[in-house]
Amino acid sequence: xxxxxxxxxxxxxxxxxxxxxxxxxxxxxxxxxxxxxxxxxxxxxxxxxxxxxxxxxxxxxxxxxxxxxxxxxxxxxxxxxxxxxxxxxxxxxxxxxxxxxxxxxxxxxxxxxxxxxxxxxxxxxxxxxxxxxxxxxxxxxxxxxxxxxxxxxxxxxxxxxxxxxxxxxxxxxxxxxxxxxxxxxxxxxxxxxxxxxxxxxxxxxxxxxxxxxxxxxxxxxxxxxxxxxxxxxxxxxxxxxxxxxxxxxxxxxxxxxxxxxxxxxxxxxxxxxxxxxxxxxxxxxxxxxxxxxxxxxxxxxxxxxxxxxxxxxxxxxx
Amino acid sequence: xxxxxxxxxxxxxxxxxxxxxxxxxxxxxxxxxxxxxxxxxxxxxxxxxxxxxxxxxxxxxxxxxxxxxxxxxxxxxxxxxxxxxxxxxxxxxxxxxxxxxxxxxxxxxxxxxxxxxxxxxxxxxxxxxxxxxxxxxxxxxxxxxxxxxxxxxxxxxxxxxxxxxxxxxxxxxxxxxxxxxxxxxxxxxxxxxxxxxxxxxxxxxxxxxxxxxxxxxxxxxxxxxxxxxxxxxxxxxxxxxxxxxxxxxxxxxxxxxxxxxxxxxxxxxxxxxxxxxxxxxxxxxxxxxxxxxxxxxxxxxxxxxxxxxxxxxxxxxxxxxxxxxxxxxxxxxxxxxxxxxxxxxxxxxxxxxxxxxxxxxxxxxxxxxxxxxxxxxxxxxxxxxxxxxxxxxxxxxxxxxxxxxxxxxxxxxxxxxxxxxxxxxxxxxxxxxxxxxxxxxxxxxxxxxxxxxxxxxxxxxxxxxxxxxxxxxxxxxxxxxxxxxxxxxxxxxxxxxxxxxxxxxxxxxxxxxxxxxxxxxxxxxxxxxxxxxxxxxxxx
Numbered sequence: 001x002x003x004x005x006x007x008x009x010x011x012x013x014x015x016x017x018x019x020x021x022x023x024x025x026x027x028x029x030x031x032x033x034x035x036x037x038x039x040x041x042x043x044x045x046x047x048x049x050x051x052x053x054x055x056x057x058x059x060x061x062x063x064x065x066x067x068x069x070x071x072x073x074x075x076x077x078x079x080x081x082x083x084x085x086x087x088x089x090x091x092x093x094x095x096x097x098x099x100x101x102x103x104x105x106x107x108x109x110x111x112x113x114x115x116x117x118x119x120x121x122x123x124x125x126x127x128x129x130x131x132x133x134x135x136x137x138x139x140x141x142x143x144x145x146x147x148x149x150x151x152x153x154x155x156x157x158x159x160x161x162x163x164x165x166x167x168x169x170x171x172x173x174x175x176x177x178x179x180x181x182x183x184x185x186x187x188x189x190x191x192x193x194x195x196x197x198x199x200x201x202x203x204x205x206x207x208x209x210x211x212x213x214x215x216x217x218x219x220x221x222x223x224x225x226x227x228x229x230x231x232x233x234x235x236x237x238x239x240x241x242x243x244x245x246x247x248x249x250x251x252x253x254x255x256x257x258x259x260x261x262x263x264x265x266x267x268x269x270x271x272x273x274x275x276x277x278x279x280x281x282x283x284x285x286x287x288x289x290x291x292x293x294x295x296x297x298x299x300x301x302x303x304x305x306x307x308x309x310x311x312x313x314x315x316x317x318x
Numbered sequence: 319x320x321x322x323x324x325x326x327x328x329x330x331x332x333x334x335x336x337x338x339x340x341x342x343x344x345x346x347x348x349x350x351x352x353x354x355x356x357x358x359x360x361x362x363x364x365x366x367x368x369x370x371x372x373x374x375x376x377x378x379x380x381x382x383x384x385x386x387x388x389x390x391x392x393x394x395x396x397x398x399x400x401x402x403x404x405x406x407x408x409x410x411x412x413x414x415x416x417x418x419x420x421x422x423x424x425x426x427x428x429x430x431x432x433x434x435x436x437x438x439x440x441x442x443x444x445x446x447x448x449x450x451x452x453x454x455x456x457x458x459x460x461x462x463x464x465x466x467x468x469x470x471x472x473x474x475x476x477x478x479x480x481x482x483x484x485x486x487x488x489x490x491x492x493x494x495x496x497x498x499x500x501x502x503x504x505x506x507x508x509x510x511x512x513x514x515x516x517x518x519x520x521x522x523x524x525x526x527x528x529x530x531x532x533x534x535x536x537x538x539x540x541x542x543x544x545x546x547x548x549x550x551x552x553x554x555x556x557x558x559x560x561x562x563x564x565x566x567x568x569x570x571x572x573x574x575x576x577x578x579x580x581x582x583x584x585x586x587x588x589x590x591x592x593x594x595x596x597x598x599x600x601x602x603x604x605x606x607x608x609x610x611x612x613x614x615x616x617x618x619x620x621x622x623x624x625x626x627x628x629x630x631x632x633x634x635x636x637x638x639x640x641x642x643x644x645x646x647x648x649x650x651x652x653x654x655x656x657x658x659x660x661x662x663x664x665x666x667x668x669x670x671x672x673x674x675x676x677x678x679x680x681x682x683x684x685x686x687x688x689x690x691x692x693x694x695x696x697x698x699x700x701x702x703x704x705x706x707x708x709x710x711x712x713x714x715x716x717x718x719x720x721x722x723x724x725x726x727x728x729x730x731x732x733x734x735x736x737x738x739x740x741x742x743x744x745x746x747x748x749x750x751x752x753x754x755x756x757x758x759x760x761x762x763x764x765x766x767x768x769x770x771x772x773x774x775x776x777x778x779x780x781x782x783x784x785x786x787x788x789x790x791x792x793x794x795x796x797x798x799x800x801x802x803x804x805x806x807x808x809x810x811x812x813x814x815x816x817x818x819x820x821x822x823x824x825x826x827x828x829x830x831x832x833x834x835x836x837x838x839x840x841x842x843x844x845x846x847x848x849x850x851x852x853x854x855x856x857x858x
Contacts, residue, residue: 214420221374222408222435232434236425312425312471 004315008305015301022293023075026286027068033282058084071286080287085279090287094269098291101261101268104184105253108191112253113246116196120203120242125230127208139197151190151263158186169264187264191257195249202245206238213237240307247303254299255292323494323527324350324373329386331368331377331551342368342381344551352494353525357542357559359535359574361768362739365551366531370497373529374411375403391494408435409442412488416500418480422472429468432487442491455486458523459516478509482516489520495527502537506630506795507839514540514841514848533768535574536841539563540848547571559845573770575843580773580802582780584822585623593657594618595756595789596642596675601651603641611637613813615651617806619757622783624790626804626821628797628836634813635793639759642791643677656756673703676750680762682742686734692719692745693730699752718748722778740771747778757789764799776803797840801825809833 038054039046046054055061059070074081080090119139123132142150159167169184181188207230210216219233258270265271269288276284308314331343343365350356358366368381375395377383388395390411395403407413412435415421423431432455433448443451449468456464459482472480481501488496501517502510518541521528530541538545538559545562547554547570555568566572588594596619604610612634619625627635640646642653644664653660655674661667679685686695696715700706706714716726722744734742743763750758760779764772780803782788792803800807800821807824809817809832817830829837838854841847 214415214417215423217378218413218415218421219423219434220407221371221376221413223404223406223439224408224434225404225439228439233423233425237423313473316471316474 004308007308007314011301011304015297018297019290019294022297023072023290024068026289026293027071030282030286031064075287075290081283083276083281083284085276085281085284090284093272093284094287094291097267097269097272100266101254101257101270103180104187104191104257104261104266104268105250107181107184107188108195108253109250111188112192112195112199112249115192116199117203117242117246119196120200121207121230121235123200123204124207124211124234125226127204132204135200139200142193143197147190147194148259148263150193151187151260154186154190155263167264169266184264184266187257187260187266190260190263191253195252199242199245199249203238203242206241207234210234210237236310239310243306243310244303247299251296251299254295321352322349323352323354323391324348325387325389326369326373327387327389329369329372329388330384331365331372331381332384333368333381339382339384341384342551343372345386346548346551346553348373348546350495350527350529353527354544355521355528355530355542357538357545358529358531358548359533359538359545360548361533361770363550364548366533366548367499369548370499370529370531371413373495373497374407374413376407405440408493409440409491410493411495411497412491412493414481414484414488414496414498414501416503418484418501419472419477421484422480424472427469427471428475428483428487432468432483432490435487436491440491448490451490452486455489455520456483458520459483459486460512461486476509478505478513481505481513485513485517485520489524489526492524493526495529496521498528498530498541500532503532503534507797507841508630508835510537510841511839511848511851515852517541518848534841535563536843536847539843539845540841547574563843563845580776582624582803582805585805587820588620588623592620594620594654595656596791597654597657598638598642599652599654601638601641601648601653603637603646603648605646610649611813612641612648615641615810615813615815617808617815617818619789619791620806621756621789622787623805624783624792624803625806625808626792626794626800627808627810628794628800629810630795632812633810635795635810636761637813638810639677639761639791639793642675642759644672669703673753674756675759676753676755676757677759677761678743678746678750678763680766682739682746682766683734685746686742686749688734691731691733695734695745696748696752699749703753714752718751721751721782722748738771739767740774743767743775744778747775747782751782751786755788757791759791759793761793762795763792765794765796772799773802779803797836809836 038051038058038060042051042054059067062070071081078091080094082088083090083093119135123135126132145153155167158164165186166183167186169187175183211229211234216229216233219229224233254269257268258274260266261268261270262274269291273285273288275281276288326346326348329343329346329348330341332339333342346365346369348356348369358369360366368378371377372383372388373390375388375390375398383396390406393406395406398406422428429449429452432452433445436442436448436451437445442448452468453464456467461467461479461482467475467479467483475483485496485498485501498517502513505513514537520526528541530538532538542559544556544558546556547562547568549570554570555562555566557567562571563575566575598615598617601612601615602610603612603615615634615638617625617627627638629635637646641648644660644662644667647662653662655671660671664672693715696718697711700711700714704714715730719726719729724741724744729737729741734745737745746763763779764775767775776799779790783790790803792799794800804821807818807821808815809824809830811832816832817824824833825837827834838851
């Protein structure tokens, strides 16, 4: 078998195992929550009979390992159970919300990734100059503020004061793509401001670190222009760290947006998770946790595979 | 004269240290005719590379051309714009560097790097024409599989082949001048000869002028028409090669010529009943099961003697040292220390076992902790092995610094970064001595050093041996070093010992064929040595 293929299969197996371990952790964490779920949901006025009936319906009478296996088997078949709050299929509930979250993440990524990589390349090319310093200060300040602060500042200026964009990012089900992009512009912009600095600085550092390499001097001595040196000679060798930091930030765009979604009342997965925690809708909380974990693992897996695939030493054996 | 290609006048180059500028190259004049090869000789820090790069109008970060003029074929390089200089680089003046492995971009195929300058950078020809040219040049450089080798990446090609591929790359735009910066220094002698041959053939065939930078006199004698000697950025003297070899005028040049004359006195051979300090007995060692790197290795290191282990890179020399230190337990065979069996693994050896066998490394730069002062570096093994503290410890550190000929008051509180390469290697020696060992393994300890400095280290090791009765295992690929210091020689090839014996016998024929190849590959200080060696090869 090609060593690359073997490595990919190994990584996938490792990812699945990690996901399994996380499902265990999520389940156990919920088990450890104090109090009886049925009592808390039904409230103090509930009679013992109704509580017992409810427990039976939820399967809470069963031992923990049986419930865990049931849950796990269900998930493998795509069945996350039903929401306690509104009795809807969780899979259905999540898929809509996940779609929204993915839309926002892709929107932000489509702006942030090209922007930060080109800014990083430019900063590396013009290192030490005015542009480099200004872009460093700007991106560093944007990443230093907490995201809700950035979100509220944007709201204050672009929405409240200047009325350019709506403050609530809920777009209903029939909005056109353009409409959606307009309505979600502020949360997307917030996310872009938060993730750009990290990716841009990593791109710049990865490139600049390589510039002392003898093959870069060799390229200079062949008459290559500075731009050519950065793009053709340094960038291909800096891909692995750049891909990793991009993946990390993409994962953040999906799993870390909880606060931004809440600020803009955006109907995403994070919002759903926060609501479910508030209403003690435990099965939904468990399911969202698992989906977040899955996305995180998947993106890191892709990053690993890509950084291996861009390394000729691994791609082309001796 | 009309055919002058490069004329450098009163060139001054400065380097920056913090905020002050100091002189690297000081008032050098240089003239090179078309098709002529000039050898630049000097120790590291003499400004050879800086001067070579300046001939391309290039100065490294942290250096600047502070004065003088560089005229290339009628153009003043210093008055050109950066873009104007870039247009000459690669196209009319090309560069071949010391480490080909580091100078090829690991992300691109060799042939794409060949065609980059003529096709993408300078737009001289189309890709197909350039690739055809590449295959022809690969063939002329005697590279195996000239049609296929360009499709490989640099990690897939050996060092000697890469060096030839880099020379081919330098020829890609048919330049008028090539700067060769120590192109064979990192290679084994047997590989060096092939690279030298290929370079010489191609340079002659295309009538390319060249500046050949090296610290190896014997090499430059084969390549250059004229030789210029540099010392600390200044010219010492310049003369046609034969004249320079036959009758150097300046003392410094003479001292360079004399380095190779250092020889240790022959010692009485050990008696039959003498127990060797270290005995290696039928040792086989491997990193991966079933792939032995060292096979059935046996040799003795006697009291007060130096055993030189010689061979090319990959011959298993360093692995043998690893087995002796216990870092790599052998799969077969055993080690004896004073006739007693030594536990194979480091973990099972006593402190005394460890103390008896110490090691000095090739790269003193990486072997010394940059954050520790000399006092700590030398003091630590004294504390660890001998348990000395306070005043006694301080005295011992000072004694050791005296022993390695570094003034204790000056050096004891310095950091490694404040020392020169030779001084760092001396600290490495002191650290090994601190444990009061019987046997010291010296792994290529002089190969990263200039010849004069290396000779100083060899003489020091010799004196320490005479005074303290030390035994050395001396790993090297340099036969001149073997001549200088060895009492016994072990020749290794592909993990096996091909020949061993006292030095007096080893340098006399008859030899094992491999020993013969090694001996014959060592460049001699005669201008026609390479030519004669090649002729002999063809006859054979």
